[in-house]
Amino acid sequence: MSQSSSQKPQEADERLAALYSNATAVRAISSAVEGTIxxxxxxxxxxxxxxxxxxxxxxxTILNRMEVTHPAAKMLINVASAQQEEIGDGTTTATLLAAALLNEGVAQVERGVPVTRVIEGIASGVHYAVERLQSRARSLDFLGEDVLYQVAMVAGREHDDIAHLVTEAAHLIGFEKLRDPQYRLSDHVMSSVGAQSEVFQGLILNKQRMSPQMPASVLEAKILIVDDALEPEEIDSEALGTEAGFQLYRHYKEEFRKHISALPQLGINVVFTDRGVSPVAEEVLGEAGVMIVQRVASKDLRKIAEHTGARPIKRTGIAKQPEELHRFLGRAESVVEDERMETIRIVGGYGKPLATILVGASTEEVVGERSRIARDAASSVQAAVRGGVVPGGGSVELWTAREVEKMRETVRGMTGFGVEAVARALRKPMTQIVQNAGFNPLEKVEEANVAQVELGSDSLAINCEDGSVSDMVEYGIYDPTLVKTHALRAAGEVTVAIMRIHTIIRMKDHSDDEE
Incomplete structure (x- = not known):
């Protein structure tokens, strides 16, 4: 009898070996970032x-730079990367929620709840939690634009100068552009050692003019973008070996020189190219006082085109009639090379508004971190414009946890234990914030919970300075709704995916098959 009873826990442990292994790996990954929140x-x-x-x-940054081999740990890191790619901020929150959900799910399994029931409960609980969390969103139209600065301060880790830079850039761009899902304000954060931090209407390229003999500064720039090499049309090497091919090559060169010589007559004084520039084009345009910037990345060419109103052409496009070619040109107030920083600055384009946030610092290490902070702040500000904000400090998750607990009372069967796991996991953000501030999380989170119930509030949390229960809205501590909902949804998805793994099998190397 005793032998039979001792075998049951051992058999259960073997069945759940994959789950325990994965949960341990996820906890290790989570512990690497939980101290930063x-x-x-x-x-x-x-x-x-x-x-x-x-x-x-x-x-x-921490997760992507860590040396990780465990497959479940890599799954969690992929969730953080997806959060960064989609929203641009909230990666730590997504990681903590995923680890907390998995821990709570494993705890329910250890109580004897079937894994499938726990999975069902977590899926439905997360879905309901996202809906309830979204219902607490505050629109910026109601709160006022000052909230943008407060969002930038929270996401920017209380760097006041960065918060001001990001907020100013958001106002330069305008809310309509920030709501465009194809536009990312964080892509316009630049950084440089020794630079003066600033925001300006325009963009910076990490490029230099083609030749020092070309002008370093062009005012009232008239811009041509060649999404190609600025060279004569190519001739097949085999054809070039024939007399007809050689004559055709000479014709292309002569035509090319003629068309190149005509460009300055149109007032073109700046040329950006995707690829290289022939010596002929460099000579002719250089003598005419045209600035050439070659081998500009395609994404940067698109930014230049959007900001200046230019329309890129191929190399054959320079043969267009002057009046037609004129419609492809862009304009800007100035195009200037900073020789010390080795950059080109385009300011005051006549196309769509474009703001660049330039972040500087005295050392490479510091400027790198300030750049990451500015990108987080820019992403959060844009997310706030798109989806509104909720109270920060873990307060809205604590409120949502109680809402999920109410839902749990309506769920029949063992699925309810999975819902309960979601409610418990939603306490994790505030718990970790309080713990990082040096207070007892069990005591303080419960204080905040009781206060929220008594006052019917979703914005009460713990003041990390003195440990008191405080209203996050009064302190201006907001988080973008999209950051929270996406993090919770992503955490739920990876938790369900990991809990569904029953067995871990090492695959054979495909090279074995080839041999």
Whole structure:
């Protein structure tokens, strides 16, 4: 009898070996970033084998730079990367929620709840939690634009100068552009050692003019974009070996020189190309005082075109009639090379508004972290414009946890235990923030919970300075709704995916098949 009873726990452990292994790996990943969350969160130092150092508070940077081999751990890192790609912020929150959901789910399984029932409960609980969390969103139209600065301060880890830069850029761009799902304000954050931090209407390229003999500064720029090489049309090497081919090549060269010589007559004084520039074009345009910037990345060419109103052409496009070619040109107030920073600055384009946030610092390590902070702040501001905001500090998750607990009472059967796991996991953000601030999380989170119930509030949390229960709205502590909902949804998806894994099998190397 005793032998039979001792075998049952052992058999259960073997059946759940994959789940336990995965849960352990996820906990290890979560522990690497949990100390960074909240106003009292600390930094992490990443060191590679060459001694290169990154000091950061950014969750996705830490996760992506970690040396990780466990497949479940990689799944969690992929969730953080997806959060970064889709929203641009909230990667630490997504990681903490996923780890908390998995831990709570495993705890229910250890109580004897079938894994499938727990999975069902987590899926339905997360779905309901997202709906309830979305219902607490505050529109910026109601709150006022000052909230943008407060959102930038929270996401920017209380760097006042960065918050001001990002907010100013958002106002330059305008809310309509920020709501465009194809536009990302964070893509317009630039950084440079020794630069003065600023925001300006225009863009910066990490490029230089083709030749020092070309003008370093062009005012009232008339811009041609060649999405191609600025060279004569190519002739097949085999055809070039024939007399007819050689004559055709000479004809192309002569025509090319003629068309190139005509460009300055149209007032063109700046040319950007996707690829290389022939010596003929460099000579003719250089003598005419035209600035050429070659081998500009396609994404940068698109930005230039959008900001200046230019329409890119191929190399054959320079043969267009002057009046037709004129319609392809863009304009800007100035195009200037900064020789010390080795950059080209395009300011005051006549096309669509474009703001660049330039972040500077005295060292490479510091400027890298300030750049990451600025990108997080820019992403959060844009997310706030798109989907509104909710109270921060973990307050809205705590409110949502109680809503999920109410839902749990309506769920019959063992699925309710999975719903309960969601309610417990939603306490994790505030718990970790309080713990990082040096207070007892069990005591303080319960204080905030009781206060929320008594006052019917979703915005009460713990003040990390003195440990008191405070209203996050009164303190201006907001988080973008989209950051929260996407993080919760992503955490639920990866938790369900990991809990469904029954067995881990090492695949054979495909090279074995080839042999």
């Amino acid at each position: 909240g106003p009292k969160g600390l930094d992490t130092m990443l060191v590679d084998t060459r001694g290169n150092v990154i000091i950061t508070n950014d969750g996705v």
